[in-house]
Amino acid sequence: MPRARWRRRASDLRFACAHLTACAVLGGFLGPVLAHAQTSAGEWVTAAAQAPDIARVGTLGVEQQAQWLAKSTASGALAKLDDAQLVALFRALDPDALRRYLQEGLRDYTSYEFTMWRRERIRGKWPKRADHMLVRITREPLRIYAKWLPDGAHAGQEVIYDDSKRPDELYGHLGGFLGVVPMWTSVNGALARAQSNHSIRELGIEAITQRFIDEGRRFAEAGITKPANIEVKTVHGLRVVAFTYETPAGQPEFYAKKEILGLDLERPLLRTLESFDNEGHVFESVVFEHIQLKRFDDLTFDPRNPDYRF
Template structure:
């Protein structure tokens, strides 16, 4: 890693390597991790992320570290998870190209989600498109329907709508069930495996970026044929520096146009009671 640090930063990089080594409880510094077998690289990466040592590395160190990894290390690290919290609240920024049109303003959303059963409350926040809209989904009550006010008359009159109906897809190409970190992870693993089967194992690009205030290691990969065989022709996914999931996703179509951008700004584990997913909650506007 010191190779990525030119004078007068050599001393600073050496201190950072010592800090990362001590925090992970390993005698292996970031500059040496790439020489380890894949299993040991994965264990080192997990320990560095959990201890906070990974996010304390500067951009040059992070870039050199991830460039040194075996191509299987990051997919293995992500696959072994966990890919999200069992119950959590997150805020997100999202934009999608709907019927060929890129929105002028992104959606700003607050989402509360718990699993087993899957239950979701989502609210569109001020300063974003569709501000004030709300939905609730509870698979234990109606697996194939969502309740809410989504726009137009529904901004005043809440009602049930099909998960796959025209109303639910008026503002998104996704189901409400796709909200959360797990969906992006599952897509990455499935598509990555298919791409690897074609003989492509190296990423097109690795960068360290700050997107909407979120610092990530961003991986860009291209699929052989693009859509519709794959979700996107090109994807750029931003890895969280403390957990094995993605904080950002940018998807491009076969013409190179961005058709989806998602950034998880905050992700916080929470415990919710039944009122969180009850339309009669007085804090909501159903």
């Protein structure tokens, strides 16, 4: 065989081998991509929740990121991530995805019971002890029973609110030996606001979540697109992802100059909150301790309930 023809055939053989190798490599690389293109977004989100790829999750749209968070929380995958992974994940997510995820999560909490620790600065004074409260809530209509527990401030107090019966009033007593006589009072009156800057209607998960969503829109308008800090903390024994938001203007344009919100890793809920004024002083602290979905009968929101002290 002439030398030139042998060299040409050898070159052709090397090209064919290289072409086959490239096809194999490219096929191995594109296979998952093509497979991903053929599967629905929902199927991919489910698969990603089982084996999270933080970089890829960060490229999803807002709706898909919210779905991923919901599925990862439900499967327990989110809680299994270590601190560094959690911080990297939430830095990669679109801020709107967290708000969408929390908004969707509220749908399950139409009737529930929780205990909470709460402190508020009232007329410039920070209380020495936190309120420890048991709260039962239903929505549509909004009905609330709250009791102040023995190991917190204002122990023994009870209040009932029923939006379907008296939307502008609550029924309660101060507790203690001299304060057991119950009375009706305005939800915005001096007695109702003596221990809180908020209406009883704002007692619950929904109010804090909705405020975070509403403030998020104002953050975006002010050019605040990301939290100032993201870290993993343990608060009252709860492991949470803590998001710190700081505003340039502070109060009164925003609810707080700085807020630190703690995200539950096992449910789509905000579990902790700290709010700071323009001078850097904390003026509100909330920890939702134990939360349980429950169905209640009418007696739960009736002062004649024999378990209550009205």
